[in-house]
Amino acid sequence: MTDLLHPIEIDRPTRIAFGPGLVGTVGKWATEKGITRSLVVADAFNAARIDLLDLPGDVTVFGEVKPEPDIPNLDAALALAARVQPQLVIGFGGGSAMDLAKLVAVLPGSGQSLHEVVGPEKIAGRRVALAQVATTSGTGSEAGSRALVTDPATQNKLAVQSRHMIADLAVVDPDLTLTVPRAVTAATGVDALAHCAEAFTSRKAHPLIDLYAIEGIRLVGRFLARAVADGSDREARAGLALASLYGGFCLGPVNTTAGHAVAYPLGTRHHIAHGLACAVIFPHTLAFNAPAAPEKTALILDALGLGGAPDVLAASHGYCAGLGIEMRLSGLGVSQSDLAAMAEEAHAIRRLLDNNPREMSRERILAIYRAAL
Structure with a gap:
């Protein structure tokens, strides 16, 4: 069987904005969607520059993403999301921030725990919007359906894959990487x-x-x-x-x-x-x-x-x-x-x-x- 006869399915973010100066696209898009309550998931550096996103309404920031996020790091973000009840979750950073944002967008209120969704296509659904804004050039997480989190007990990475974690909007502004x-x-x-x-x-x-x-x-x-x-x-x-x-x-x-x-x-x-x-x-x-x-x-x-x-x-x-x-x-x-x-x-x-x-x-x-x- 040739490669051409192997079936393949491709999922992409609904909208991709690529190019210098487009970081504010997420704010314009959120305004068009009537979003008034957002949660930004970021590392400390990017948490200090969320004004670039130009988000409307009430904006809460989880600015404690670790370079190799683990379950406690995710749990802290999930707890904040449960309190804020955002309409939109934004991953703003490298792969770590974007991976956590995916899970923060799907787990709160779902009745599912992290361990219950490890593996392919186990997530029940998503009730909030998800945007990803990449600030490094490496992981490509803004375009993907996977999120990885380290389990401190086993020192292994837990991989979650789901179409429900694909962004509604992915913004790739190369100027953010300068x-x-x-x-x-x-x-x-x-x-x-x-x-x-x-x-x-x-x-x-x-x-x-x-x-x-x-x-x-x-x-x-x-x-x-x-x-x-x-x-x-x-x-x-x-x-x-x-x-x-x-x-x-x-x-x-x-x-x-x-x-x-x-x-x-x-x-x-x-x-x-x-x-x-x-x-x-x-x-x-x-x-x-x-x-x-x-x-x-x-x-x-x-x-x-x-x-x-x-x-x-x-x-x-x-x-x-x-x-x-x-x-x-x-x-x-x-x-x-x-x-x-x-x-x-x-x-x-x-x-x-x-x-x-x-x-x-x-x-x-x-x-x-x-x-x-």
Whole structure:
């Protein structure tokens, strides 16, 4: 059976506003909808600039989103939502804020707990409007139907997927990313790259998504180094914002593979930012999967300007290191003694590893951690 004969369903935000200066679109849209009571879910930095949203009526802010949100962080946001009873929930920030906003939009008043909705399509519905405003270029969460929250008891990420968590409005204003520091720009840019590359080489890859995946990789190859070198480069920022959005398009119907599975324990156990964790792991899983997807791997390297490189690992590792990313796990506080437990946890993430083009054993994951140490 060819890829074209595999059925696929694609869900997108009802409305997407992309371009510099469009952050105020959410306020105009809310006014058109007659919204008078909103709840903004944001990190501390973005909570201080909610005036940019130009929201009408009463606006409440939950400005305590953590970089790797956990259940207590979500519970605090849900408690505020239960008190405020918003008509509109807005995620304003990176993937963490937007993921929490999705859950805040669907759980209050639903009679469902977080653990009851973990997995695909278990959410009963949504009674409030949902808007997402991205302020980083990496996760593409503004376009997606998934939300991830860490369970402190197990140190695992709980993944919720539902069409009810797709935004009514997604705003991608690249000018909001002009303040993102160089190191974060680099790491989140590689996260967007990983979304596209993993979807492109996945067992579930589909021509309809390949289109977004390879173009997202080309955009990263063209603009990421520029944005890292000069954060005020507005064209580069816009290119990365589009790459991130395309990566978000890849996540719904195809999703990521081993790269994200292997990266997750770095965030849950060591609180390494998600983009950075993905960047450290990306070259290793790209190289591991190359024998199973040689033609697509060659296209990925070409799109990054690395065409013809004889060693996939060396080329992709050099690309990430050239962006100034710390590529050693030891440099990020991970010790040798942590690796076996991390490999065990990563190997259990079947929802991603089962998408991988090559079977990846626990021992292979451990070998990747050791190589990255």
